[in-house]
Amino acid sequence: MKTKPFVVGVLFLASLALATTTAWAGKRPNPYRGKSVYKATCKLCHVEGGEAKNLAPLSKTQAQWKRLFDNAKKIGACVERVEKKCGTKLSEEDLRNISFFLISHAADSDQPETCGE
Numbered sequence: 001m002k003t004k005p006f007v008v009g010v011l012f013l014a015s016l017a018l019a020t021t022t023a024w025a026g027k028r029p030n031p032y033r034g035k036s037v038y039k040a041t042c043k044l045c046h047v048e049g050g051e052a053k054n055l056a057p058l059s060k061t062q063a064q065w066k067r068l069f070d071n072a073k074k075i076g077a078c079v080e081r082v083e084k085k086c087g088t089k090l091s092e093e094d095l096r097n098i099s100f101f102l103i104s105h106a107a108d109s110d111q112p113e114t115c116g117e
């Protein structure tokens with residue numbers, strides 16, 4: 001069988017290409033997606049006059065957001081609150097997107113944002 005090494009080679013390259021594209025898709029956070037998830041979940045409580053204090057990207061600096069998202073306990077508590085409130089189970093990817101959105105529009109970022117208020 002002469003064709004076998006060729007077929008194996010092609011399959012190997014194909015799986016390698018697939019693995020790299022999925023790895024990339026998983027690694028690159030999407031701040032637009034983050035913003036919409038943030039508005040649909042976090043903003044249910046974190047608004048002026050809401051259950052929790054108003055939170056917008058510019059409420060904190062980039063370092064403060066990073067610290068909060070590194071603090072699994074604090075964010076985990078709100079992930080549970082979100083699930084109780086609206087039944088949405090946020091994934092790791094959702095959280096990564098949300099944190100990327102918040103950090104890239106933090107008070108000391110190039111484009112501080114109030115999140116449409």
Ligand code: HEC
Pocket residue numbers: 038041042043044045046051052053055068074078079081082085090098
């Ligand atoms: C069901 C209501 C609710 C939802 C939904 C919710 N939170 Fe909270 N969150 C709270 C409460 C209550 C506290 C604690 C009291 C406070 O800080 O006002 C809190 C505290 C926090 C804090 C700490 C505030 C600080 O300055 O130390 C952060 C950060 C936070 N939430 C982020 C989020 C994020 C991000 C989401 C969306 C993924 C979210 N929350 C969704 C109710 C909620």
